[in-house]
Amino acid sequence: MKYRVSEPMSTTTTCTHGLARAIARFAQSDGDYATAIPALSLHRRKGPTEPLHCIFSLGLGVVAQGQKQALVGKEVVNYGPGQSMLASIDLPVISHVTRASIEEPMLGLMLTLDSGDIVKTAAEMQLPAPPRTPAFTPITIETLDDALIGVLIRLIELLDQPALAPQLAPLFQQEIIVRLLAGPHSPQLQHLAANGSPSQQIARAVTWLKQNFSKGLQVDDLAAHAHMSPSTFRQHFRNITGTSPLQYQKQLRLQEARQLMLNLGIDAGSAAIQVGYESASQFSREYSRLFGAPPQQDVRRLRLS
Incomplete structure (x- = not known):
């Protein structure tokens, strides 16, 4: 891009x-x-x-x-x-x-x-x-x-x-x-605004992901709703957002978990469950990879800053 x-x-x-x-x-x-x-x-x-x-x-x-x-x-x-x-x-x-x-x-x-x-x-x-x-x-x-x-x-x-x-x-x-x-x-x-354009269809898919990020994601189903083949959908999605549908969903989940811990004082395990993770260790691993520190350490740093 x-x-x-x-x-x-x-x-x-x-x-x-x-x-x-x-x-x-x-x-x-x-x-x-x-x-x-x-x-x-x-x-x-x-x-x-x-x-x-x-x-x-x-x-x-x-x-x-x-x-x-x-x-x-x-x-x-x-x-x-x-x-x-x-x-x-x-x-x-x-x-x-x-x-x-x-x-x-x-x-x-x-x-x-x-x-x-x-x-x-x-x-x-x-x-x-x-x-x-x-x-x-x-x-x-x-x-x-x-x-x-x-x-x-x-x-x-x-x-x-x-x-x-x-x-x-x-x-x-x-x-x-x-x-x-x-x-x-x-x-x-x-x-x-162009009806049926790839950008409009991807925008609708992004809206669905924002509203349903805690649910399981089947990319083929999302592509069908956008009236695209799975490969075409993935290509348009990456061209427009700079990432894949699964990576986009992961970032939405981790961003939401971060806000829950920072603003509501929820512990990492509870935040992981609320945003759709089944494995606390996977949540901690992916959180550290995105934000550069484990959940508790990252939230403590944000509060100090």
Whole structure:
């Protein structure tokens, strides 16, 4: 997979600074901030961070200050001020902050998108067919335009108006989808919206895996639901997500187990059972391979950091 990266433009600098100020008002210390707008989260870091395994959901990521890097399969993606990162499908990645300081912390946001809203809006806009592209690219980095930055700032500022947010936030989120479909991210979103396209079928398979990761997986059955032969399904799945269906399921299970132990205090054995493992030793072995340390040691390290 190759990721096209456009250079940030100096004309967006003033607007980007405004976005950074808006984020900083609500994210005043290091951390990840869920907000009263369910799709929106804000993020702040005062220094570079260690690489972290995570799942990028369908959505728009923006860094208003600092720099971030994501490893998707074997490809490295960097993005910073003046750029937007669009994940067109849920993807397992390794992500970390590469540039931040106390004086200039990393300030960013993540806005999850709804695939149904994208499909519906694309149909209503009656967009011309996108230019022929080599392949569907699940992550794209593009230059932010001032209009998109402006609506992101207005969305964040709604947090100061909790009585109005339930009515206005969906309108701003709809405007963001329209602008993404009308902008340089459009070809990849149209791939996702195209009925019956391989990328749409794989996106549906990924959704099923996210909802059923604790169940046994029969790849042939998943391929049949996607109306593909098993070999074609495996090829498309790997091309789009950078991994196999079984490896994707394993990462979902291990990510969920990690969150259960970290946030709910569940012990490793119970977490393993909840996410679908029958063997505690296999769970510990695969957990160590993915996260670099046994479950208890890894969770203790995360709590200290």
